[in-house]
Amino acid sequence: MEPRTPLLTPVLIAGCAVILVNFAIRASFGVFQIPIAEQFHWARAEFSLAIAIQNLAWGFGQPIFGAIAERMGDRKAIVLGAILYSVGLVLSSAATTPLQHQLLEILVGFGIAGTGFGVILAVVGRASSDENRSMSLAIATATGSAGQVFGAPLAEWMLSFMAWSEVFLIFAAAIILVLAVLPMMRSPDMASRSELEESLGQVLMRAAKDPSFTLIFLGFFSCGYQLAFITAHFPALVAEMCSPVQGGGMLASLGISSTSALGAIAISLIGLANIVGTLTAGWAGKRYTKKYLLAGIYTARTFVAAAFILLPITPTTVLLFSATMGALWLATVPLTSGLVAHIYGLRYMGTLYGIVFFSHQLGSFLGVWLGGKMYDIYGDYTMVWWIGVGIGAFSALVHLPIRENRTTLGATPA
DSSP states (O other), rough: OOOOSSSSHHHHHHHHHHHHHHHHHHHTTGGGGHHHHHHHTOOHHHHHHHHHHHHHHHHHHHHHHHHHHHHHHHHHHHHHHHHHHHHHHHTTTEEEEESHHEEEHHHHHHHHHHHHHHHHHHHHHHOTTTTTTTHHHHHHHHHHHHHHHHHHHHHHHHHTSSHHHHHHHHHHHHHHGGGGGGOOOOOOOOOOHHHHOOOOOHHHHHHOOOOOOOOHHHHHHHHHHHHHHHHHHHHHHHHSSSSSOOOHHHHHTTTTTTHHHHHHHHHHHHHHHHHHHHHHHHHHHTTTHHHHHHHHHHHHHHHHHHHHHHSSOOOOHHHHHHHHHHHHHSHHHHHHHHHHHHHHHHHHHHHHHHHHHHHHHHHHHHHHHHHHHHHHHHHSSHHHHHHHHHHHHHHHTTTOOOOOOOOOTTTOOO
């Protein structure tokens, strides 16, 4: 009988630390929308495009960093990602034109890819036993939400007494400092013999011929659209479309006196609720069919988003939406990455998940860019919000035909 692998391993702890800092910084970019636009008198679409390019570069970079990690080692990939992340932030702090910000976000996006889910979840997955894998992936994903809990409010707080460019420099230092945990990032090879015999080209060809892989790819698109749009634009949407925070109420007693502050807290609340939601998804993914769980999550998101935009936007509905959407926020990630690992094995999980994640980031690009563009056209976010509702319904449907059976070398997908 093989010894049981503990749930909390050094690899998981180190991976969580990297993802924590990665997401704390990434989740704060929406807070900079208004300060940067006001300083340079830009249209909202300008910085929105920069964030959209960041998400697209993240998507392009994810399979690249997955392959780097599998060929050269996980830690080298993470170091390279952290350097690109930091350099992008430092140079962005001195950028004064929309084009400069937009081009520099390519560096930031690739940096996020090298220190984010694609690399970290792959190494955590390989270091986990079959029994613990679903929960380990959920814990690592939930840690990203923990970063989101304090990232946006921290940025909002620092902006109250320093310039946005100085905040960027502090964030650049933070992503370099987190590399101190990398000596713990030693992952054993958990791949099976047949997986070790299979080349990257063979597994990519096998996935390309499998309709289920295509459905997973398409289904992850709406996740990126919804999450990136909300992260980038929800603070501004709340600041501008929400009714005022009443003085003397519970929010005011907590120091939240403006809709701007409420917008930052909303992002934090989403992250807080998602810790519970993601851990629950990890628990459920071990016991129930992942494709049905994913379809259920996307269906719930669709109803929650539709209800929010149909009702009057008040501080109460903002908090209710943030809590419910937060519970569904990254719950898709351990299920999607676990589905890829289950069907195609662990050896090239980083690259395959990176390809699927590229769809996520195509959605992210569209959500962020379209949010800014349609805001400039219509003066609010209502139209682009409804597009997200429709895309969410589409993702719920495409997960249903997925065949959740493992494929092997030389096998034809069922």
